[in-house]
Amino acid sequence: MRLALRELRRRPGRFVAATAILALIAVLLMFLGGLLDGLLDSSTGAYRAQQADVVAYSTSARRSLPRSRIPEDLRALAAKAEGVTAVGGLGTLQVAARPSDEPQTRDLISTVLIGYELAPRGLPSEPPPLGSVIADSSITADGVREGDTLLLGAGRVPVKIVGLVDDTRYAGQASLWGSLETWRTVTQQLRPGQAAPDAVQALVIRADGSPERAASRVEEATDGALEALTLDEAIDAIPGVSQQRSTFNQIIGVTVLVALVVVALFFALVTVERISLYGVLKAVGASSGTLFAGVVVQAVVVTAVAAAIGAGLAALLDVAIPPGSIPFALSASRLVLSAALLLVASVVGCAFSLRRVLRVDPAAAIGA
Amino acid sequence: MFLALTEMRRAWGRFVLLAGSVALLVFLILFQQALQDALVTAFIGAVRNQDAPVIVYSVDAQRTLQASQLDRQQIDGIRGVRGVGATARVVQGTSTVRIGNGDLTDAAIIGTDDSSLFVPLELSGGRRPSAHGEAVGSDVDFEVGDRVEVIPAPGGEATSLRVVGVAPEIQLNVTPTLFTDDVTAAAARRAVNPGAPGDLTNALAVQPEKGVEAASLTGRIQDAVPDVEALTREDAATRAPGVDQVQQSFRVIFLLYALVVPLVTGLFFLILTLQKSRSLTLLRAVGARPAVLVRSLLLQVVAVLVIGIAVGLALFLPVSSLRVGSLPLRFDGTVVVVWATALIVLGLLSALVSLRRVLRIDPIEATTGGGGL
Numbered sequence: 001m002r003l004a005l006r007e008l009r010r011r012p013g014r015f016v017a018a019t020a021i022l023a024l025i026a027v028l029l030m031f032l033g034g035l036l037d038g039l040l041d042s043s044t045g046a047y048r049a050q051q052a053d054v055v056a057y058s059t060s061a062r063r064s065l066p067r068s069r070i071p072e073d074l075r076a077l078a079a080k081a082e083g084v085t086a087v088g089g090l091g092t093l094q095v096a097a098r099p100s101d102e103p104q105t106r107d108l109i110s111t112v113l114i115g116y117e118l119a120p121r122g123l124p125s126e127p128p129p130l131g132s133v134i135a136d137s138s139i140t141a142d143g144v145r146e147g148d149t150l151l152l153g154a155g156r157v158p159v160k161i162v163g164l165v166d167d168t169r170y171a172g173q174a175s176l177w178g179s180l181e182t183w184r185t186v187t188q189q190l191r192p193g194q195a196a197p198d199a200v201q202a203l204v205i206r207a208d209g210s211p212e213r214a215a216s217r218v219e220e221a222t223d224g225a226l227e228a229l230t231l232d233e234a235i236d237a238i239p240g241v242s243q244q245r246s247t248f249n250q251i252i253g254v255t256v257l258v259a260l261v262v263v264a265l266f267f268a269l270v271t272v273e274r275i276s277l278y279g280v281l282k283a284v285g286a287s288s289g290t291l292f293a294g295v296v297v298q299a300v301v302v303t304a305v306a307a308a309i310g311a312g313l314a315a316l317l318d319v320a321i322p323p324g325s326i327p328f329a330l331s332a333s334r335l336v337l338s339a340a341l342l343l344v345a346s347v348v349g350c351a352f353s354l355r356r357v358l359r360v361d362p363a364a365a366i367g368a
Numbered sequence: 369m370f371l372a373l374t375e376m377r378r379a380w381g382r383f384v385l386l387a388g389s390v391a392l393l394v395f396l397i398l399f400q401q402a403l404q405d406a407l408v409t410a411f412i413g414a415v416r417n418q419d420a421p422v423i424v425y426s427v428d429a430q431r432t433l434q435a436s437q438l439d440r441q442q443i444d445g446i447r448g449v450r451g452v453g454a455t456a457r458v459v460q461g462t463s464t465v466r467i468g469n470g471d472l473t474d475a476a477i478i479g480t481d482d483s484s485l486f487v488p489l490e491l492s493g494g495r496r497p498s499a500h501g502e503a504v505g506s507d508v509d510f511e512v513g514d515r516v517e518v519i520p521a522p523g524g525e526a527t528s529l530r531v532v533g534v535a536p537e538i539q540l541n542v543t544p545t546l547f548t549d550d551v552t553a554a555a556a557r558r559a560v561n562p563g564a565p566g567d568l569t570n571a572l573a574v575q576p577e578k579g580v581e582a583a584s585l586t587g588r589i590q591d592a593v594p595d596v597e598a599l600t601r602e603d604a605a606t607r608a609p610g611v612d613q614v615q616q617s618f619r620v621i622f623l624l625y626a627l628v629v630p631l632v633t634g635l636f637f638l639i640l641t642l643q644k645s646r647s648l649t650l651l652r653a654v655g656a657r658p659a660v661l662v663r664s665l666l667l668q669v670v671a672v673l674v675i676g677i678a679v680g681l682a683l684f685l686p687v688s689s690l691r692v693g694s695l696p697l698r699f700d701g702t703v704v705v706v707w708a709t710a711l712i713v714l715g716l717l718s719a720l721v722s723l724r725r726v727l728r729i730d731p732i733e734a735t736t737g738g739g740g741l
Contacts, residue, residue, distance in 0.1 A: 017635040024631060028624045035617055060521045062464050062472060067560060069521060094435065096428040106427055106597070110609070154428045154437070154595055172610070191437075196563060225522075240542075243693030247403065254396050261389040262632055268382055269639045317620075326617050352385070 003281075004294030008301055015298070018266040019306045022342065025259045026310025029252060029338040030330065031317060036248035037334055038327035040241060045136070046112075046170035047235045049120035052088070052204035053211040055234035056218055056226040063227065063237040065092055065201050072198040074222050081221035083208045088118030089200030091183040094173060095190060100149035103156055109142045110173040111135075113152065113159070115183025118204050122165040127179035134163040139174040141323035150176070153190035171238075172327065256341045263303070263349030267295055271353040275360060282362035292357045295350050303346035307339035372664040376671065383668075386636045387676040390629060394680025394711065395687075397625050401703050402688055404618040406695040407542075408611055413506075414478060414540035414547075416605035420456065420486045420573030421582040424589055424598045429570075431597065431608050433460045433478075433540065436570045438596065445593035446572050451580035452589070456482035456573040459550045461557035461564075462543065464519040467510065472519060476540040477503075477529070479553025486573035487547055494533030500552050501527075507534035508696040509544030516546065520559040527555045542694055574598070629711050634718030637669060641722040645729075652731040661726045665719060673715045677708045 008015060047055070056078060061068035070089070079087045092115075096108035113133070119125045123134055135144065139161075144150065149160045159176060168175045180200065205228070207214030215228035229237060236242045271278075278291050318330040376383050409416075415423065415433070424446050429436030438446075447455055458480050465475040480486045487496065488504055494512035497503055505514065514531040529548060539545045557564050576585045582600045589598035599607065606612070641648070648661060681704060688699040 017631070017638065021628065021631045021635060024624060024628050028621070028628070031620060031624065035621075058521070060464065060519060062474065064462075064474070067462070067464075067521070069561075096430050108428065108430055110430060154426055192565065240693075243695075247692055251396065251400065254392060258389055258392045258396070258628070261385055261392060265382065265385040265389060265632070265636060266639075268385060269636070269643070272379075272382075273639075273643055326613055326620070328617075 004297045005301070008298055014270075015302050018262070019302050019309070021262055022259060022303055022306030022346075023309040023313065025255065025262065026307045026338060026342055027313045027317070028255055029259075029341065030310055030314035030335060031328070032248060032252050032255065033334040033338055034314065034318070034328045034330040035326070036244060036252075037331060038329035039244050041167065041329050042138075042169045042172045042327045043238055043241055044170075044235045045168045046114060046120070046175050047231065047238065049122060049165075049168045050118075050204050050231060051121055051206070052118060052231060053207045054205040054215045054218060054228050054230060055090075056203040056205060056215075056222075056228040057201075059225055059227045061227075063229070063234075064239075065090075066094070068201045069196065069199045070201065070203060070226065071196070074225055075200070075203060077222045078203055078205065078218050078226060078228075081207075081214070081217040083214050083217055084205055085208060086118055086206040088116060088204045089180050090117075090202040090204055091115040091180055091187070091200050092170070093183060093187050093191070094171065095153045095186070097150040097152050097176075098156065099144065100151055100158060103151055109139065109144065109150070111139070111150070111152070111176050112170045112173045113176045113178060113183055113186055114170065115178055115180035115200075116204075117180060118206065120168065120177075122168070123177055127177070128162050128182070130179060130181050130185065131159055132162045133159045133176040133178040133182065134165050135161045135176050136168045136174040137164045137166050138169055138323075140164070142174075152186055155189050157186045157189050159186070252341075256345050259342055260345035260349040263299055263346040264352035267299055267350040267353045268356070270298075271295065271356050275356070278357060278360040279362055282360055288358050288360070291360075292354050295353055295357065296347055299346040299350040300343060303342050304339070307342050310342075311335045311339065371660075372667040372671075376668060382636075382640075383672060386633065387672050387679065389632055390673060390676025390711075390715075391679035391683065393625055393629050393632075394677050394707070395683040397622065397707055398680065398684040398704065399687060399697075400618060400621060400625075401707070402684075402697045402700070403692060403695070404614060405700065405703075406692070406697050407614055409537050410539040410542040410695050411614075412540070412605040412608045412611060413537040414476065414545050415608065416601065417489050417535070417537050418486050418547075418573075418601070419484075419489050421576060421601055422574035422585055422589070422598055423458075423486075423601065423604045424572040424574060424593075424596050425570075425604075427595045427597045429597075431599065431604060433458070433570050434462065434476075438569045438572055442593055442596055443569060443572055446574065446589055446596065446598075449585070449589050449592045451577050451585045452574055453577040453580075454482065454485055454575040456480040456485035457550055457569045458486050458571040458573050459553040459557070459568060460540070460570045461553065461560065462541070463556045463560045465544075466517045466519060467514050467544070474543045475509075475516065476543045476545040477518075477548060477553045477556045478540065478545065479548045479550040480573060481550040482573075483549065485575055488535035488538050490535060491533045492536045494531070496533055497548055498532075500549060501529055502532045503529045503546040503548035503552070504533040504535050504538075505531045505547075506539045506545045507536050508539070510534055510546070518556045518559045521561065523562045524559040525555075525562075527552075527559050529556070626710065626714065630714040630718035633669065633673065633715045634721060636672075637665065637719050637722040638725075641665070641725050645725075648726060649729050649731065652729050658727050658729070661729075662723060665722060665726060666716065669715055669719045670712065673712050677711060681708075
């Protein structure tokens, strides 16, 4: 093993090309992962922030928030379901916004106005007063600051930003959190007919016991008029979320396979080159296990260096990508996961050389 | 040539690994290219493959058909702009539907008040609608003769459509899509949202007068009518929300994959050339011309790439007829040819380093005990 490390130190040049390729593959893995995380973060933030166990929609809406309508009587039935401790209404309106000092600009900001009752993480339990909202901090990328006023929709309905909250985007848009009254007022002005005075789009429900049981109790209590999902199910039901996750994970899986083949290829070539050297080492007493351990150590070191370079490049990419252009979110956990996948691929990949190492005949070293 | 092929036969394990990695990369590239094309087509196919050269949205909709709303004053204003010929009101909504006796699904229902404007450019089967309740459907989701029942929300009135024709690549927002008349589309919308106004117009499709260019007309419409965004058909498709992000993301991914292929190939042949340095020197000493060695190297590079690309293509072929979620993938021969050519060219370029080393071989080294490159 010491020999393997010494070779890496003395002749780093021979490992440079393989390290460069693996670093590129590491960047690819991290970029793909960051893209997936960015897409999911920007679609699901408003749900992940909910401090609730269950989300309920009208059954006919088929888990679509914009199409769901829940009247007051259904809400009352849901609130009476066994184990339910609190019920809050939720209403959303996807709407373009303009800064108040540029009412005629065509450079609009995509937002989603969300009316709430039960406070999600980071928001005050009492929603802001009518006409005021707390904005997702991603809106600052559009030059909007706390204290600014936004004009919503073609009707230029003003709302004042009285605070910022992190990681609560929905459908790729910056959320504006206000009271249900604010939501209803703005919706009535911009989309008459879409907001019934007593209806909400969804219910967020806190309950005792398991969320699954609470969900089924809410459905029973409303005689199936509501479809109740656990928070995780509701996140997965957001259009595109589960498809994006599975597609990206498959692509990442095949990319890891490429890394595995590249490592296998490189160390197969290196092993061929060292056959006579291995013969000598075996002749002086080195076991096949020791020799193969040396190959594994080199593969792990090369991959670790490549992963570190890849992480650095991915971080540079993260800085270089302008906010709002590509939904890219790089996290430490994603970097660690990508590096771990690469390391596993490298260990498995260099196992291809094991057969050749085992077949080395020490007698050949002394010309027998 | 004999030398190159014999070496590949003898050391097949290494070459199989290299061709395998190229094959996996080619598969990934083709799969992601198909995914990108399917995603973009399924998002905006209905806009790209309809016949109106100009589409006018409300500016607040940010080029989203369903979010757009034009009022009567704006519609009249657009119709009054010089150069505007025929126009059609476009109505669009998303409804829960049942196709035949199948499961419930969402569908985008688009209607116009002119049966010849904002309709699919071409049909792949059936005919165009001629009465209320008839529709042309996206051919990956519907068949001619399908009965489509719109599931009403509480208080809504049930309605249904009959598919009389199907058209390729006309999905909107990755959902099954139906083109029908404005009355049928409005009824479908009211079934889902009984409170929705009956005379809602999402967008106006415009046919420029003869001799008027679509691109110049869009500017005139925007100057004349406040709070509208007029776009040519192509701009409406390419500038739809999300399309640019999708394409930018895939561009970065393709660039990285396209770099990995030549790097892997280049590294492989460089190591191989270094390992063979003594043999190559000996060959030169016994009279082999540099051109023979170069041809041998290039032949191996091309062979590995062609085999890798062929295997990658073979892996991709069965996948290309599948659906990823609701996205129907498609095999595009042009894409395959472009990528195959690009990868072979990049692979050959990557072999230049090895080539240079082969050309630098001095046969005299064979007599002096040298031969290292």
